[in-house]
Amino acid sequence: MYIILLLSGVIFLAYFLCIALFVGHGTNFYFIWLLLGIGAIVFAILIKRGIWVSHFPLWFRRISTIIVYIGLAIFIFVEGCIISGFSMTAPDGLDCLIVLGAQMKRSGPSKALQYRLDVAIDYLQENPDTIIIVSGGQGSDEHISEAQGMHDYLIEKGIPEEKIIMENQSKNTFENLVFSADYLNKEKDRVGIVSNNFHVFRAVRIAGKAGYENVYGIAARGEPFLQCNNMMREFFGVMKDFLMGNI
Numbered sequence: 001m002y003i004i005l006l007l008s009g010v011i012f013l014a015y016f017l018c019i020a021l022f023v024g025h026g027t028n029f030y031f032i033w034l035l036l037g038i039g040a041i042v043f044a045i046l047i048k049r050g051i052w053v054s055h056f057p058l059w060f061r062r063i064s065t066i067i068v069y070i071g072l073a074i075f076i077f078v079e080g081c082i083i084s085g086f087s088m089t090a091p092d093g094l095d096c097l098i099v100l101g102a103q104m105k106r107s108g109p110s111k112a113l114q115y116r117l118d119v120a121i122d123y124l125q126e127n128p129d130t131i132i133i134v135s136g137g138q139g140s141d142e143h144i145s146e147a148q149g150m151h152d153y154l155i156e157k158g159i160p161e162e163k164i165i166m167e168n169q170s171k172n173t174f175e176n177l178v179f180s181a182d183y184l185n186k187e188k189d190r191v192g193i194v195s196n197n198f199h200v201f202r203a204v205r206i207a208g209k210a211g212y213e214n215v216y217g218i219a220a221r222g223e224p225f226l227q228c229n230n231m232m233r234e235f236f237g238v239m240k241d242f243l244m245g246n247i
Contacts, residue, residue, distance in 0.1 A: 085201030101136015101146030
């Protein structure tokens with residue numbers, strides 16, 4: 001156990017440093033790997049020196065172990081649900097696509113957002129009668145709204161402007177889908193939800209809860225090196241929306 005914890009801690013810290021120094025990320029969530037790394041190494045030291053056994057009563061250690069196992073079981077189950085969205089696709093002839101927003105940089109869409117838009121473009125080229133809703137407001141660190149940035153990218157790639165609808169008020173996935181519903185018939189229209197693979201499961205479940213009756217997930221790729229970070233972040237996103245009754 002000592003070796004496993006120590007190695008895990010070192011891996012977590014190395015992953016954190018790689019994101020912080022070389023890869024970058026749109027949020028500060030990646031600091032969780034710093035906390036996990038420090039926590040794993042500290043616990044490894046407690047076990048190695050016998051402090052965990054000598055200074056903590058048996059009842060506390062047993063309760064802690066049970067909590068850890070329950071948490072691990074929940075984590076594995078939720079991650080399995082998230083992974084189930086990786087292969088989601090949609091049939092031809094949808095009435096509408098909704099592209100969920102992600103970070104917009106001054107240089108253009110972030111990699112994650114670009115992946116979503118490129119998948120949507122591929123679909124629109126094969127299905128020219130489908131309209132597209134780009135959904136996302138303006139964050140405090142964004143110079144324009146995500147919807148505006150997506151609109152501009154699509155125009156640049158040759159998508160006709162009359163096919164694009166902008167929803168520029170939403171701040172999260174739940175609002176993306178609730179606000180976008182104002183521009184379509186969620187009971188009758190066949191709607192594709194476009195997002196990165198790690199996000200599709202939650203998006204589709206939220207859409208169903210929000211009253212979309214014919215909804216399909218369309219999974220774009222995720223950034224390879226950041227996939228672990230995004231999967232971890234998405235776990236907390238799923239848990240939050242579950243507790244809030246959004247899924």
